[in-house]
Amino acid sequence: MVHLLSYIVFIPLVAALLVLLTPKVYQNLYRVLTVLGLGLTLVLIIFAVSKFDGSVQGAINSEANLQLVEKTEWFSMSLGSLGKFSVDYFVGTDGLNVGMLLLAGIVLLIGAIASWNIKEKQKAYFGLYLLLSSSILGCFVALDFFLFYLFFEFMLLPMYFLIGIWGGPRKEYAAIKFFLYTLVGSILILIVMIGLYNSVYDPVKTALEAGYEASQVEQVQQLVQDGTIKSGQIVKSFNMIHMADADNYIPGSFLEKSGLAKIFGQPARWIAFLALLIGFAIKLPAVPFHTWLPDAHVEAPTPISVVLAGILLKVGGYGLIRTAFVMFPDSAYHYSWLIGFFGMFAIIYGALNALAQKDLKKLIAYSSVSHMGFVLMGLAAMTVEGISGAIYQMYSHGLISAMLFLIAGVIYDRTHDRMIENYGGLASQMPKYTVFVAIAFFASLGLPGFSGFIAELMVFIGSFKSSAIPAWMPVVATTGLVLGAGYYLWTLQRMFFGKFWVKDKNWVNSLTDLNSREYLMLVPLVILILVFGIYPSLLLDLINNSVESFADHLFQFRK
């Protein structure tokens, strides 16, 4: 299957079209179509991941590292003396995004099953949902910055409507806040993209343009450096892989490696890195920019907050790795202390906030903020363990937070109330549900045997071992574990243990135990969390080589 990735990305889109085309009378056909579409995508993803062999060696900024690559010219405009403007449809997978792809496939399918009983405006809902899924999958596999940015922006719209229309009481506020936050972020990313675009050229295409063979890349790069190939012939490109390679920068350009250009005194590369960092940190969400997350989660309907927490936060993390860290390794090392600090701060700040929350979903949202702090710290460490820990954390947190939100959804669907103190002693009323809640909570607070522990352990040993961030940071961050245990067990104790008590009497008969659909969603997640907790090399073998070359790529720029 040559165009495997394109099929994966565009099958949900086709399904969306089908959903839009089927008339309103076949009401319940929509959700069946959605589930089928996403199910097929997941099968393809699993097939793709199985074909992906982890042993491929290759520098992170060379195309040798990529697999399942599809590269065709999308459109190009010649602007006379300003050189050629070319954007190509360039998708591929390497260690960094194979995990994300798998996670996206799984969580999207579960989200689709979870939205089984969405009642009003089904056609719009499932259409938007499929649109969202295809843009997410696209975003993960896109390797052309323009394409990546297109999908990144494309995600915003359906999510805005999904929260805005099917959300809770304060849905408009939450949807607008989410939209504006991410928009501001994406503007920063856009600026850097443009800056990068006009300082990076595609050696292969320039070679063809200037009459050399495609293979003489080094010679062409040399020629461009000493200016023999004029700017008219240079073919600019959005290709992320080329952007990562330092000698693909046009001499004297804005973001050139030697960093002559200055903006308010700082080298341009640093400012570009900061802009990307802030842009994706908003999406991640890192602490100062995280306030949209609790609102968005609380107001979003359950399946949407599953997808939001499950995958959308990972797009921020993945974006950080793919754009900020790969393209600006020198400035990444320069700011590593800052990122590490913010990561550690996020862990503790998120945990403390979760401790004080009254609303179960808000609590889970803040716990996501805390867990995403691990990703930041892992990346700041820039060691192999740290980075693979960060990727593993993104993967495992995706699964765990999906399960957590499903659990919150189970209660909300029954009683439309999420306040923790309105319940007591649910264990005796809903024993099976309590088992799943306990598993989710313990997995989330990092009990060994679940995937969360492996990720956190790797992040800790990675960041302690790294010379990029001081040793006290991981040690202070470990207090996050205790706080995590604190708020989870306290919630468990308040809501589930003790005598059965419910604030509103007529909830009693509605608080039934899990039904088969909920099992269908929760059991696979539990199995996955356990499997990836006991046997992590399933994912680690895939990402090992890419992470190693990524770490070497970063390491070169360390003093």
Next chain:
Amino acid sequence: MIDLQDIILPKSDPIIYWIIALLAIPFFSFLSTQKFRSKAPHWSTFLLGLNTLIAIYLTTRYWNSDFITVRGHWFKLGETQITYSFLVDRLTLIMSVIVNFISLLVHLFSQEYMRKDKAKPRYFAFLGLFTFSMMGIVLFNDLLFIFIFWELVGLSSYLLIGFWFEKKSASLAANKAFIMNRLGDLGFITGLMILYTQFHSFDLEAIKSLMIYSEIEGGNWVAQFTNNGHEIINTLDGRWLSAAGIALFCGAVGKSAQFPLQVWLPDAMEGPTPVSALIHAATMVAAGVYMLARIFVILDAQALEVVAIVGAITAFMAAIAALSQFDIKKVLAYSTISQLGYMVMAMGIGAYTSGLFHLVTHAFFKAGLFLSAGIIIHQLHKLESKEVMFNAQDMRVMGGLRKHMPKTFFCFLMCALALAGLPGFSGFLSKDAILLDLAVWADIKGGGFYIPEVLAFATVLFTGFYTIRMILLVFFGNFRLPIIMQKNELSGRLKEGNWIMLVPVAILALLSLSPVFGFTLNAEHTWFVEAMPTPIYLVPISYAAKSLVDVTPETFEALHGLVNAVSIGLAIVGIVIAYLAYKPNAKLEQEFVERREPRGFFGQVSFYHWYQDAFYRKAILKFVMLKAQALSWFDKKVIDGIIDGLAKFNVVFAHLIKWFDRYFVDGLVHLTVFTSGRIGQLTRSIQSGNVQAYILASFVFLILLMLYLVF
């Protein structure tokens, strides 16, 4: 230069099947017990019996063989290979026998104890889970895996303490236990981080062999080794070496309830008594000491001092606290903390063998004490009814039970005397071994290091005191419950526990006699001490502590007699004082019965366990909760406030722009529209409709154009 890869090469050994069996059976019991609804207890007991047999078989077979390790690869992290490895040596064998045997006895005891409780399958499943995780700690020789099972043990203790989750206090105690353990685990993880950074592996064997090669150069701790080819040199500040030791010890502090993290153990008594017997007496709390034994060789002088001091303090504080408790289980809990303090202190001073010896003996007699207390509580529960409501664990309702339950009394007495450390009982042998080593250690160290010795000997006195006080209050004098309840027929109904509860207690009582370990008063001659020589330190010389091994036997001989005399004397003195204070209708005994809590500062301090619990609740917990509230307020008000403020500012700014726009820009636009309109009118005006006007206009324009161009 040794290569890390050679050390962590996968090794396999036929024993692996036995090890897997030892692990799998309890886990299988955890999984399958729920299915056997009513017959669950029998099934899990059968499984545990099987496991104990395997353990005993292994011990007999491999007791004299050298240690066996089995290793395999778990997953690869960049260059470094994360492995799992098992180690079977004498210590592992002994521990596996103890864990399985006591777990078996507790299973047997629980048959009866939990007979009426409908959630029995869940109880036995959790017991199975606990035994599985305990075996995990014992068998694995890999710090990471020890940590993993460390937390699983914490989880199972959480589940068991909070077994009766309807009781709010039980779930609160479970929370406290888990969080306290977690606090300790922070240290454990930090220790892991340090050792991994230095040696790129968690495997204890690798760490030990690499530790030998690491040196201290000018205050820096340098480890040199090659990892499949390319050479690695890791340098850390020398202080991190002791920090690693102390950090790992924190893990033990959390688990074995040492100062300052020992507040959770007394509250853990909320759980069923057999659970306390198994977990909070014999096995789990001992896990900390076992882990210390495992990492004993990589602790440097600094760390060992810390361990010794903490052990001594804990022993002393807990003993004091045990003096004035009402609840029988609380007394036993504090006594456990105190005895654990002894073991940790032993490890701290380098008395590896005597520490372990005390661990083994303590496991037996403390489990016995707990189970016998369980029988008493169980029988008292039988007396409860609607109108007769009382706390079955409170010693004030007991009294004079030796008439009603002679057999329990006899076993209780045997274990209590072992606890007090009277000669003829196993407790005496192990405690004296520790005290002897302590004395030698104090002499060598000199200076301030006499304080632990003083604390230790004081603890011997207090131990004797509270043991006998407990015996007197429970078994002597008259049965106080009917007096309080004014129902005399109650004393008639109090009968002896049935045989299934008495057999385990009896076995444990027998095991707490000294002949089990050797017909001698001197610990040196017991088979246990010979079997377990103290290993030498592998830490770089400049940081290593002076090991007791290379102290000449003569110094031991010199102090031996003196130490024995003093310890026996103090124990007897403690007993006599207790007898005088608490013999039936003695002064203190009367006070004890009426009042809610002991009078006097000393009594208060002891009862409320040095107010440590109160201090924690008020200071730390309140502080954390306040901080959390403040932060969430800050988060809501300030950050959201800023953002909303920004939004409001935008709205205001927008209005400003609108006003500016309407008057200036709009004005401008109107202006341009107006002018373009006027120009339009102008250019249109020449369209007067008269062709001659057209011609004239065109011609004039032409001429104008030409004139402009020419001049």
Next chain:
Amino acid sequence: MPFDYLLILGAFLFCVGLFVVVTRKNAILVLIGIELMLNAANINLIAFSSFDPNALQGQIFSLFIITVAAAEAAVGLSIVVKVYKHFQTADLDKINELKG
């Protein structure tokens, strides 16, 4: 006759023609004015053709001009007749309904 007198005559005729076209009201008189201007150009051309004796391009050109002028006059008069039929007048000032 000196050469530049001819040129002056041509220029004079051109100005008169233009004057007639612009000032006279009647459409036919305007047409006459146009004819005058065309003839002025003719005079010039014929005068100048004296300078290239062998090709006499100027005179050939003037021949063409005469024929075209005739055609134009014919079409112009027929249109004037049509306009008269509609407006009942040939006064150019009246014929200005198309404006703006």
Next chain:
Amino acid sequence: MLISQLQHSGLKEKLASTSQDLWALLPEIVIVSTIILLVVFDLIFKKNKSIGLAAIAFAGLAYCFVLTIQQWHSVESSKALMSGLLNLNRLSIFLKGGFIIGLTMALITAIRSGDLQKDFFKSSEILVMLFGLLLGASFMTLSSNLLMIYISIEVVSICSYILTGLTKGRKKAEAAMKYLIYGAVASAIMLYGMSWLYGFTGTLNLTDQSFAIAITQIPQLPLSIACVMVMGGFLFKLGAFPLHIWSPDVYEATPTPIVAVFSVLPKLAALVIIFKFVNLINTPLIDWELWIGILAIASMTVGNFSALWQKDIKRMLAYSSIAHAGFLLVGILAFSSSGNQAMLFYGSVYLMMNFGAFYLVQILERQTGDTSFQSMKGLGIKLPLIASLVLVVMIALTGLPPTAGFNGKLYIFSALWESYQADGHDILIWVFVFGLLNTVVALFYYLKLPYLLFFKTPQSEISLDNKEISDALVGTLFVLPLLLLFFRSDWFVGLMNSINFELWIP
């Protein structure tokens, strides 16, 4: 050149060379023969001759088009014909092809024009005159001799006077009158200028060496007077400032198909002549860039600003054609090969736009009866397809992206920019600024029509004949190239690159 050939070669050789040149004029000959056929057909048949006439007309056009294409391939560089009278090159062939296509589109518009169609094909007069105009226009592109220029301009003018006045109608008569008088005066002025030029250089043939040499000797004042007067004639034909005043009245009155022809054919032909004239008279005395710059700015401004107030669509389109004339002049202004290509590209796009626009106006006129804006209100709901086509054309006329109009303007302005960077003449910057300003102003009045069509509610119930689908189909045929050219402009640019703009072969 003409003279030297006449002297030493006898009549026979002369006849031989002319007959040999005749082969190059095949398309023109075909047009003449179609005219003759039309007249004869009209005389022979009495009743229902419209189909026959139409058939002949279309056949003629088709054959002529085939011949032009054949000629396109045969002629690589420019060739002098008729001993210097005409100058055949790819530019004129390209434009001739454009004129033929334009005329066919006009005839199609005429067919679709309902009642007007009767008097179009009732008798052959209008068709004859149209073909005459086509003949004149093609000769205008060929001519490089003052005499030939004058004759071809006159042929086109007279045909257009007749076309304006032919059909009955009060306004038509008045328009014809004005058109004739104004036209005649303009050609008279041109003639007078030409006579002076002849006087100075002694030869009528622009491409002659003696002409080029003589030009440099003439003092500035007389030369500029002569050139201005000659340019006056050309500007009248182009409909640019200052001789644009006739076009609103004439456009408003004459029937729409004819207006379409008026607005394109004479303009582009005149453009070629101006291009030749300006390039051939290159003396430092006359600063052509300044002249044409001012003319361009003036016509753009006049066209755009006065269009703002129009009540009638055709009158508005008249002003728009004045503005576009200004843009075409900008093409010449650049004096570089890319400038010429841009001019030609803009011209061809202008041709398509205008014919499309007038076709659609014709359709709307057929529905509502008149071409005033008020009557167009709310038609968009009734005729969605036509309205959307109108929208596309209007956007093209303004020069917004999805349509070829944008490409045209883009190439014109980039050519201007490059030439500005080359010689830095500041008039170019003024032209650039005014060009952009006018495009903005254009937005307002162009989008007034679609705005009325779509957003306003119709006052009266308009009875619609149900020919909308077929109208729309033909309409899309006209409008589609506009959209296509935006994406694939390089096909057309490729064609233009092959035209070398070298004019003269000595």
